[in-house]
Amino acid sequence: MTLDFYTNPMSRGQIARWALEETGAPYNEHIISYGPEMKGEAYLAINPMGKVPALKHNGAVVTEAAAICAYLASAFPQSGLAPSAEESADYHRWMFFAAGPMESAISFHSAGFKPTKEQTATFGFGSYEMILDVVKEKLSRDSYACGERFAMADVYLGSQIGFGTQFGTLPKEDVFTAYIERLANRDAFKKAKARDAALIAEMQASKSD
Ligand SMILES: N[C@@H](CCC(=O)N[C@@H](CS)C(=O)NCC(=O)O)C(=O)O
Known part of the structure; x- marks a missing residue:
């Protein structure tokens, strides 16, 4: 079994690292720097978008942070993080909601774009306000995406919610803070974040040398 993880600590690679740590599977880490390395021939052969994260498992490449999460949950069923039959609807619904409409709404909103009433009907994300209401309602009803189990x-x-509240692209509502606190208690979360923080500190130290 080979598991190669391509990332930069200051990126959505943090999501994939947390997912990897949740599986408990050992992996080889490849730090890809922004700029020429990420846009160079060798890395473009792995991800033609020239973006991180990417994962190679036994030779097969998975890109897109959400796809990497879902892939890992099914590739390592012993981690117990794939959904049961009863959880499957919620699992797929909220994973796709977060990766598609929610991410688009946050990006457009933070870029200052406000869709017209007509555009909210044709844009898949509707509007930032709609997304916010829907996800807040969900998390005031359930502790986790699939109900009461992580x-x-x-x-x-x-x-998405953690980065959003951290960078100010989502409001620091109590319902979000409580959800993030539940997640941040997980050992895999702590291990993943500690590794990325150490890499960021190393990068910053080498810049100031
Ligand atoms: N949709 C992709 C987005 C990946 C992405 O945009 N990564 C950024 C870092 S967070 C990146 O690699 N940017 C470098 C670039 O485009 O040059 C995912 O979810 O994995």
């Missing part, structure tokens, strides 16, 4: 969908949904 699943891999929470790595992705929780990361």
